[in-house]
Amino acid sequence: MNRLLIYPYSLRLLLLLLLHANSIAIHIWHQDLEGEEREEFIKDCQTNSTCGGIDIRYPFRLINSTPTYCGVQGLEVSCSAAGEAIITLPHLGPCKIIKFDTYFVRIKVEGDEWARCPLQKLSSTNLTGSIYQLESNNYKLVKCSSEIATDPEWITGPIPCLGNGSQGEWVYVAKPEASMDQLPSGCVSTGIGGANLEGEEREEFIKDCQTNSTCGEIDIRYPFRLVNSTPAYCGVQGLEVSCSAAGDAIITLPHLGPCKIIKFDTYSVRIKVEGNEWARCPLQKLSSTNLTGSIYQLEHYYGYYPYYGYYPYYGYYNYKLVACSSEITTDPDWISGPIKCLSDESEGQLVYAADAWASMDRLPSGCVTTGIGGWIGYARGRRFGVLVQGFIQTLQMDVSLNIPEWEICRDCHEEGKQCGFSRRRNQTACLARRHGISVGGFVVVLTSLIILYILKTSKKDQEIRIKVEQFLATYGDAKPTRYSFSDIKKITMRFKNKLGQGGYGSVYKGELPNGIPVAVKMLESSKGEGQEFTNEVATIGRIHHINITRLLGFCSERSTRALVYEFMPNESLEKYIFSRQDKGSKKSLSMEKLLNIAIGIARGIEYLHQGCEQRILHFDIKPHNILLDYDLNPKISDFGLAKLCSRDVSIVTMTAMRGTMGYIAPEMYCRNFGTVSYKSDVYSFGMLLLEMIGGRKNLDPEIGRESEIYYPEWVYDRLVERQDLVLTMEIEQNDGEILQKLSKVALWCIQWSPTERPTMTRVLHMLLGSSEEVHMPPKPFVSQH
CATH class of the missing domain: 3.30.200.20 (Phosphorylase Kinase; domain 1)
Structure with a gap:
């Protein structure tokens, strides 16, 4: 699907880039190898695989220098005598490779035919059915009977090689979404570069392909086609759907056989596999199913990372089959079974389904992996065991399509359009939206x-x-x-x-x-x-x-x-400190861990205040903005309200109040308390500390007794009276010193006058020292009693 190469810039600039560079980008994908296989691949495929300044990497291959397995067929690159990397593409011919990046290959097309009129050539280029896909912007060619005023935001021209008035025609290039109502009546659309199906062609496609294309409650849409009801051009070969006598939409997939279509969505097709072979032992059948080489692929999600541990809250589940010599204790979060159709108790072998990323160290030594399966369901809010049983009972799975037409249709759907096929251009395209005519005064006013x-x-x-x-x-x-x-x-x-x-x-x-x-x-x-x-x-x-x-x-x-x-797998600190009120929560942190987290946050704020070339004031320190990595190390996030200032400037000018209620320093509300400075972050850190040790909001309207509504004052009074702090967490006997230290540091930080608050360097020193070294602070607020 043709998209403009550099979206933020004007169409006029893009046209100049296209006319002078003739550059096109093409989709590529890659995979990784490990261990000895990785070293062998590097030796065979990357040692002598450079042409000029271009490193040729898989899936591309430099011919005459590397074995055939070093690349995919059709992606062979030759090195010219001039040291240029050349690849020959269908419909484009020999092309010079300019550079590779993560997702595309930038090429320059050669030849006089392209140089004479690149836009005309590009609009007629079709790579449908090949392994390549053009990656440039939609545009349409507009022919006018007279010269018109252009607008660099959406239309430019005239294009000399297509029509500049010599034949009484002027041809312009416009953005595809531009309405023809913006142009004079003497203008018509004459060609679209991989853009929309418009006008008569659009209506013809709808009539031929969508009028009689429903089976039961399923609308069959391009690239799929309902056989016996629509012409062959209404779908891609291999995606034919039949309608059973019972009104079920049936599609036959390689290695899966006849499957009932449950629903279509933007990214995949939900199907139910049929047949006794699947019903007998679905997990075994799924683990042995291989769609490599076909236009289909089972939906997988590679969102688990062993070095981050196991987090069932996110993503989609893949599974593996695990055989054990004895029965084991299962956990619905990551392992389910035993699977009856795979187990043989008489032989002492019990087979379980486990999350594919779960470490085998969590299982007894008598367990081994026997097979890797595919995707079985979405995990958010549901446990692994539920998904396993759900798949066994329903035999439903998602498949996606490994064809360029599917990618184009996804783009169309994201733009709120349907997709179809242009016989005139012999390629997949979006169906342009209809433009209705407003009638009546109210509609006219509303439209205006x-x-x-x-x-x-x-x-x-x-x-x-x-x-x-x-x-x-x-x-x-x-x-x-x-x-x-x-x-x-x-x-x-x-x-x-x-x-x-x-x-x-x-x-x-x-x-x-x-x-x-x-x-x-x-x-x-x-x-x-x-x-x-x-x-x-x-x-x-x-x-x-x-x-x-x-x-x-x-x-x-x-x-x-x-x-x-x-990515921070353990989410925010907020979910740990406020979950302690729930006795069944597994997210409670020890007092020692809370101290380490407090020290980490303090180090981060100190670095922002003292360690950067310019001082950074965060202005929104709160539990929600403290993220925890896989080792529960804290990381300060969300700098949307931050402000840069010189390190030798102690006062910051503010045009509006910044921050979150409950953590905002008093001087942000009223200048009578002092001036806004880096000490405002110190106040927010103090309020954060109090919430960490108390496991409750500083301003909690749900607390019954009025004297306890303002939690910081309650903490201060308990410390003065040398009474124990009754918290929402159980603490060890030797944790009392940590609790006292954190409380006193927090009360120092929330002093109402900014001049009485310590710097973050001093705060860090107090947190690293003993509780006795931290003196009792003065009362930081006016009593509410």
Whole structure:
């Protein structure tokens, strides 16, 4: 599907890039090897695999230098006498490889035919059925009977090689979503570069392929086709669906046989396999099923990482079969069984289904892995054992398609469109939306209001884009990796696994091409004026500290902005300290661990205040913004409200209050308490400490007695009166000193006057010392009694 190569820039610039460079990107994928096999592959395939300045890597192969297994058939690269890496592509001919990146190969097409009129050539290029897919933007060619005024935001031209007035025709290139209503009546669309099915062709496709294409309650849509009801062009070969006498949509898949279609969604097809062979022992059958080489693939999710441990809260389950010499205790979170159809008790062999990433160290020595299975279900909110039994009973699974048409249809669905097939261009394309005509005064007024709102929103988005791009231009080369929106979709598997929702947008789990798990925050364009984005990149984009979340990359493309962070498997501190009120919770932390976490947070804040070239004030220190890694080490996150200032400046000018209620320093509300400075973060840290040791909110309206509503005052009174602090957690006898120390440090930090609060360096010194070294602070607030 043709998409513009550099989305944020104007169409005019993109056209110039295309005319002068003729560059195209192509999808690629890769896999890793380990151990001896990895070393053998490197020796055979990478030792002599360089041409000019280009390293040729799998799935591509440098011919005459490497064995055939070093690459995929059709991806052979030759090295010219001039030292240029050349690959020959169907419909494109010999192409010079410019560079490889994570997802694409940038090439330059050669030949006079392309040089004469690249846009015309590109619009007629079709790679359907090949292993390649063009990766550039949609556009359409528009022919007008007279010259028109252009707009660099959506239309440019005229294009000399297509029509510049010599024949009474002027041809322009426009964005695909541009309405023809924006052009004079003498303009018509004449060609689309991998874009939408429009006009008569669209209506013909709907009539031929969608009018009689329903079986039971299932609508059969391209790239699938209902046989005996629609022409052959309505679907891709191998995706034919038949309708049974019972009204079931049936598709026959290799190695699976006839399958009943349960539902379609954007990313996969849910099917139910039929037949006695599957019913007898479904887990054994699934583990031996191999669809390699077909256009189908079983849905898998590679979201578990052994070095992070096991976290059933996230993602999708794959399974493995484990044979044990004796019965073992099962755990519904990760192992289920024994599986009757696979076990033989008379021979002393019991077979269980276990999470594919579960370590064998958790099982007795008499257990061995006997087979690896596929995806059996979505884990969030459901246990592994439930999913295993559910699969055995329903025989339902998801399959996706390994064909370019499926990828194009996904893109169409994300744009709110259907997909179809253009016989004129012989390729898959989106079906353009119908443009209705407004009738009646009310509809006209409503339409006008909508248009005004859209124009206003578009102008606002454009201003934010300019602001963000100006910031990135002045930021220098030290910024993290910049990803395209297409990259972000691949990293997040098209936003398949949502971790949560924050004030500025949604967070999704993802995976970088090298297998590193990440969290991707998609910022909402309607919030923050781009400030959240620039704050994050400007602050943590350049710094690296063990107690600060690392920003690995970002995306800024039109109105889309995203931030890519390292993934924290244990979520936020909030889930641990406030879960202690639930006696059944497994997330309780020991007092010693709380002290270590407090020290880590203090080190992180101290680094922000003293260790950076410019002082960074966070202004939103709270449990929700403290993330925990796999060893429960704390990392400060969410710098959307942060502010940079010179280290020799002690007073910060604020135009608006920042932070979260319950953690905001008094001077943020009223300047009578003092000036805003780095001491405001110290106050927030003190309130955080109190919540850590108490396991409750500092302002808790659910507490019955009024004298205990303001928790910090209650803590102070107990310390003065030398009474025990009754907390929501059980503590060991020798934990009392830690509790006393944390309480006194917290009360020092929440002194109402900023000048009486310690610096974070002093706070860290107190936390590392003994409780006796920390003096009792003065009362930090006016009594409420």
